[in-house]
Amino acid sequence: MKEHSTLSLYIHIPFCKQKCSYCDFVSYEGKEELIGAYVDKLIYEIHCLDLASIGSGRIADLKTIYFGGGTPSLLSISNFQSLISNLKSLIPNFSSLEISIEANPGTVNKEYLKVLHNLGINRISLGAQSFNDKHLKTLGRIHDSKQIYKAVEDAKSAGFKNISIDFIFAIPNQTLNEWKHDLEQAVKLEPKHISTYNLQIEEGTPLFKTLSFKGRRDYEEDLDAEMYEYTMDFLKSHGYKHYEISNFAELGFESKHNLNYWQNGNYLGIGAGAHSHIDGKRWNNTESIEEYLLLDCKGGSRTTPTGKDSSETLFMGLRLIDGIPTQKFKGYEEKMSKLIKANLLEHEGNNIKLSKRGLMLANLVFEEFV
Numbered sequence: 001m002k003e004h005s006t007l008s009l010y011i012h013i014p015f016c017k018q019k020c021s022y023c024d025f026v027s028y029e030g031k032e033e034l035i036g037a038y039v040d041k042l043i044y045e046i047h048c049l050d051l052a053s054i055g056s057g058r059i060a061d062l063k064t065i066y067f068g069g070g071t072p073s074l075l076s077i078s079n080f081q082s083l084i085s086n087l088k089s090l091i092p093n094f095s096s097l098e099i100s101i102e103a104n105p106g107t108v109n110k111e112y113l114k115v116l117h118n119l120g121i122n123r124i125s126l127g128a129q130s131f132n133d134k135h136l137k138t139l140g141r142i143h144d145s146k147q148i149y150k151a152v153e154d155a156k157s158a159g160f161k162n163i164s165i166d167f168i169f170a171i172p173n174q175t176l177n178e179w180k181h182d183l184e185q186a187v188k189l190e191p192k193h194i195s196t197y198n199l200q201i202e203e204g205t206p207l208f209k210t211l212s213f214k215g216r217r218d219y220e221e222d223l224d225a226e227m228y229e230y231t232m233d234f235l236k237s238h239g240y241k242h243y244e245i246s247n248f249a250e251l252g253f254e255s256k257h258n259l260n261y262w263q264n265g266n267y268l269g270i271g272a273g274a275h276s277h278i279d280g281k282r283w284n285n286t287e288s289i290e291e292y293l294l295l296d297c298k299g300g301s302r303t304t305p306t307g308k309d310s311s312e313t314l315f316m317g318l319r320l321i322d323g324i325p326t327q328k329f330k331g332y333e334e335k336m337s338k339l340i341k342a343n344l345l346e347h348e349g350n351n352i353k354l355s356k357r358g359l360m361l362a363n364l365v366f367e368e369f370v
């Protein structure tokens with residue numbers, strides 16, 4: 001009998017109240033009037049996929065569902081009720097899944113979170129980004145620091161046990177002390193999971209345009225590394241295991257959904273811009289909401305395919321702190337040796353992983369496999 005790997009379901013909600021200055025995700029401001037039609041189309045796509053029969057009975061492999069964005073917490077309670085009742089009708093083991101939602105601290109309250117929790121959503125990832133209001137402004141976030149404390153408190157009293165908080169460091173003009181303060185506040189809230197992302201200022205974003213970016217990077221790269229090194233030491237000393245370049249968790253609270261990506265498992269993506277990967281085949285949906293609304297079951301708004309599966313396994317897997325088995329580098333031995341010589345990769349047991357230097361310069365390593 002063919003052994004199936006874990007299957008995950010990702011549902012993309014591409015709406016935001018306001019576009020953040022650094023954002024290059026598939027998300028749009030000022031399109032909230034399309035939310036109702038979009039949710040109907042998500043339900044339509046869920047049924048199109050015919051979840052119950054994918055890969056002849058693969059539904060039993062489904063372990064996680066993730067509502068990501070954009071800002072999923074812009075959906076109304078009745079939007080979530082419709083989505084979830086449709087998912088439940090197709091997924092017999094719904095109540096045993098890890099079901100996550102990304103939420104913006106500026107868009108939630110206790111009553112709303114309570115309903116989501118009662119519907120079966122059992123993990124919440126709050127996009128806090130910083131406790132410093134000046135830096136939140138630079139990032140173009142709609143919330144302030146007070147709303148972060150309130151959102152965490154509301155999530156806890158709504159019944160969420162599995163709370164994750166996202167942060168960004170290396171924000172323009174952010175000092176090491178300010179970042180230390182963010183981490184101290186974060187652990188005081190006792191989340192089970194903390195993500196810390198080094199701000200990447202991508203071309204085309206408003207932040208890129210307002211900064212003389214190149215000069216800043218040359219000047220502050222050492223500070224970025226210092227912040228990252230401090231993060232690793234600090235979170236480790238507070239009981240968080242560093243399990244992926246940007247992710248830390250109490251034991252047993254690693255994100256199962258994201259682990260499945262990094263382990264190159266199978267996943268289905270629903271919604272505008274969502275990516276899928278099943279048995280080595282990859283495809284993605286159109287990024288335009290308007291085009292997505294025209295989707296038909298024959299795959300009218302789909303584009304195919306993307307990426308090369310073997311190299312994807314390598315650069316996704318190398319994000320994990322434990323690395324990946326050496327035999328996965330078959331066909332890439334030359335690159336592997338070169339990166340080991342450069343002290344970017346190292347052996348540990350039967351695995352190859354990023355060295356400490358490699359963690360700081362991970363993009364150089366990944367570029368080799370793109």
Ligand code: SF4
Nearest residue numbers: 016019020023027070
């Ligand atoms: S909330 Fe997230 S997805 Fe929306 S604009 Fe900000 S960074 Fe982008």
